[in-house]
Amino acid sequence: MYVHVNAAVSVDGKLSSRRREQVEISGADDFDRVDRIRAAADAVLVGVGTVLADDPHLTLDEEDRRVQRLRDGRPGNPARVVADSRARTPTDARILDDEATTYLLVNDAADPDRLDALRDAGAEIVSAGGDGSDGDDTGSEDGENAHAGRVDLRAAFDALEREGIERVMVEGGGEVIFSLFEAGLVDELTVYVGSLVIGGRGAPTLADGEGFVDDFPELDLTDVERLDDGVQLSYET
Ligand SMILES: NC(=O)C1=CN([C@@H]2O[C@H](COP(=O)(O)OP(=O)(O)OC[C@H]3O[C@@H](n4cnc5c(N)ncnc54)[C@H](O)[C@@H]3O)[C@@H](O)[C@H]2O)C=CC1
Numbered sequence: 001m002y003v004h005v006n007a008a009v010s011v012d013g014k015l016s017s018r019r020r021e022q023v024e025i026s027g028a029d030d031f032d033r034v035d036r037i038r039a040a041a042d043a044v045l046v047g048v049g050t051v052l053a054d055d056p057h058l059t060l061d062e063e064d065r066r067v068q069r070l071r072d073g074r075p076g077n078p079a080r081v082v083a084d085s086r087a088r089t090p091t092d093a094r095i096l097d098d099e100a101t102t103y104l105l106v107n108d109a110a111d112p113d114r115l116d117a118l119r120d121a122g123a124e125i126v127s128a129g130g131d132g133s134d135g136d137d138t139g140s141e142d143g144e145n146a147h148a149g150r151v152d153l154r155a156a157f158d159a160l161e162r163e164g165i166e167r168v169m170v171e172g173g174g175e176v177i178f179s180l181f182e183a184g185l186v187d188e189l190t191v192y193v194g195s196l197v198i199g200g201r202g203a204p205t206l207a208d209g210e211g212f213v214d215d216f217p218e219l220d221l222t223d224v225e226r227l228d229d230g231v232q233l234s235y236e237t
């Protein structure tokens with residue numbers, strides 16, 4: 001699986017405010033760039049925290065790009081994928097409409113009734129590891145139990161590859177992005193740095209999780225570009 005992580009952050013590295021509501025960090029040029037990356041991907045992945053906070057749609061904005069994908073024999077929109085251990089995606093979430101296939105990556109102990117309701121709402125369920133908890137409240141200072149119940153992203157990617165998904169774009173949020181770096185699954189990172197300060201120790205950052213204390217993932221800076229009122233940074237791992 002080729003994994004391209006993309007996000008927009010404030011100059012202090014925040015993905016949104018402490019209220020976890022969507023903040024307009026970038027502008028039209030960046031959203032067009034995001035649309036191009038989506039168009040090149042087989043699937044767009046987010047964590048359930050992003051679904052609950054933003055209710056994103058994750059489809060292509062530009063009709064021309066959808067038409068080109070169809071001409072190439074691909075689905076008009078990339079598939080949508082949510083890392084959602086406990087199946088918390090609301091059944092009326094925008095990602096469950098019929099504009100693209102939507103996979104929910106759940107852990108083995110997600111409530112079967114909840115899974116049936118989500119299947120009825122249009123989701124494809126992929127069971128991918130975990131022990132029944134979500135891992136949200138189990139992290140300790142040294143990381144003990146910090147992964148409890150989290151979707152095993154490597155196993156999930158293997159399952160998605162069996163569905164023909166070979167290139168995934170990850171749009172966030174900070175918990176999922178950290179897990180991907182921790183698992184060594186990131187191939188490419190693009191970050192738009194907007195010219196604003198959000199602040200707040202509880203506001204989500206590009207990579208949250210437990211954080212690294214050593215063996216920090218190092219990146220190769222491949223490009224720097226001025227875009228909208230900010231800067232676009234491109235990295236490879
Ligand atoms: N500025 C930007 O580009 C973006 C900003 N955001 C913002 O990020 C915030 C949401 O981010 P987060 O709260 O960090 O949530 P998240 O979107 O990273 O989802 C985290 C949740 O995913 C589930 N999960 C399942 N398996 C997991 C695994 N292996 N690793 C990590 N999580 C796993 C857990 O329930 C966990 O609580 C919102 O405020 C949203 O607005 C989100 C996407 C893009």
Ligand SMILES: Nc1nc(O)c(N)c(N[C@@H]2O[C@H](COP(=O)(O)O)[C@@H](O)[C@H]2O)n1
Pocket residue numbers: 007008022023024025026027030031034046050054055056057058059171172192
């Ligand atoms: N690239 C970018 N710039 C910003 O300023 C943002 N606030 C975000 N947020 C993410 O964009 C996605 C919106 O998806 P839809 O337009 O609903 O398809 C979602 O993942 C936001 O968290 N991104």
